[in-house]
Amino acid sequence: MRLWGTLIFGSVLAGTGVAYYVRERSQSTGQSYVEVLLQLPSEVRRGYGEARRRARLALDDGLRAARVRERQVDHALVAAAQRNDDPIA
Amino acid sequence: MTDSVWIVGASTPSMALRYAAAFFLVVVGIGLIYALVRLGGTLRSAEKLLTDVDIEVVPLLKQATETLDGVNTELDKVDVVMSSVVDATEKVDQTTRIVESAITVPAKKAAAFGAGVSQAVSSFFNRGADAPEPDAGDSPPNGASWSPPSGYGPGAASPAPTESIGPPSAEPVADSVSEAPPVADTPGEAPPADQASGTNEVSGG
Numbered sequence: 001m002r003l004w005g006t007l008i009f010g011s012v013l014a015g016t017g018v019a020y021y022v023r024e025r026s027q028s029t030g031q032s033y034v035e036v037l038l039q040l041p042s043e044v045r046r047g048y049g050e051a052r053r054r055a056r057l058a059l060d061d062g063l064r065a066a067r068v069r070e071r072q073v074d075h076a077l078v079a080a081a082q083r084n085d086d087p088i089a
Numbered sequence: 090m091t092d093s094v095w096i097v098g099a100s101t102p103s104m105a106l107r108y109a110a111a112f113f114l115v116v117v118g119i120g121l122i123y124a125l126v127r128l129g130g131t132l133r134s135a136e137k138l139l140t141d142v143d144i145e146v147v148p149l150l151k152q153a154t155e156t157l158d159g160v161n162t163e164l165d166k167v168d169v170v171m172s173s174v175v176d177a178t179e180k181v182d183q184t185t186r187i188v189e190s191a192i193t194v195p196a197k198k199a200a201a202f203g204a205g206v207s208q209a210v211s212s213f214f215n216r217g218a219d220a221p222e223p224d225a226g227d228s229p230p231n232g233a234s235w236s237p238p239s240g241y242g243p244g245a246a247s248p249a250p251t252e253s254i255g256p257p258s259a260e261p262v263a264d265s266v267s268e269a270p271p272v273a274d275t276p277g278e279a280p281p282a283d284q285a286s287g288t289n290e291v292s293g294g
Contacts, residue, residue, distance in 0.1 A: 054212075062208050062209025066201040074197065
């Protein structure tokens with residue numbers, strides 16, 4: 001019963017989402033609902049690919065920023081150690 | 090007559106000399122006696138002083154020796170305490186270094202991770218905001234391998250491939266060329282972007 005309830009709820013939620021998307025898309029492009037529905041798989045794939053591309057670039061940026069930040073922290077720690085070793089300077 | 094003459098002739102200077110010599114000897118004797126008497130008093134005073142010094146200094150020396158022995162004993166204890174302090178300081182130094190290495194490395198990694206995640210999230214969403222908005226429904230993904238979905242007639246709404254998902258203007262051209270469209274993106278086609286730039290970063294850093 002719990003599984004069926006979850007499935008039904010998920011189906012209703014997904015159907016509502018798809019219906020909303022189709023309606024908005026149809027209104028913005030002037031296409032019919034059928035055309036929008038037919039384009040839906042390619043749109044999903046396009047969005048998936050776009051998300052992957054963006055994620056890859058974001059990961060690249062994140063790695064670069066992490067390395068820069070690690071280098072900054074390293075420099076700060078080295079500077080602090082030098083100040084502790086030579087307090088007069 | 091001759092005797093008196095001789096006496097007068099012989100005694101006039103010699104007698105004077107003899108008297109003078111006797112007087113001188115008497116004076117010298119008196120002076121010597123005085124000096125010897127004074128010297129004897131001085132020697133008695135010196136003897137008394139030395140006796141007093143001998144009486145008073147020997148206990149002082151004993152006390153000084155005992156004090157020095159006590160000071161040496163205390164210095165030995167201080168030496169032991171200083172050794173313990175040095176050992177404790179070395180242990181504190183080692184502990185500090187261990188704690189420093191145990192804290193700084195994770196802190197550094199955490200800072201780098203936070204900066205990386207923040208930059209990645211920002212880049213992910215800002216890249217989407219900067220990217221040109223694709224025409225709704227009219228811009229299927231461009232690329233050689235893209236094909237309309239099955240059952241999608243060419244005359245119905247055949248969209249012309251337009252540049253809809255190109256990278257933002259900040260991205261280099263080569264990147265957009267190497268970046269295959271999402272649909273045609275299959276594993277092994279293009280090297281991951283993180284490999285290319287990550288190698289440079291590692292070699293640079």
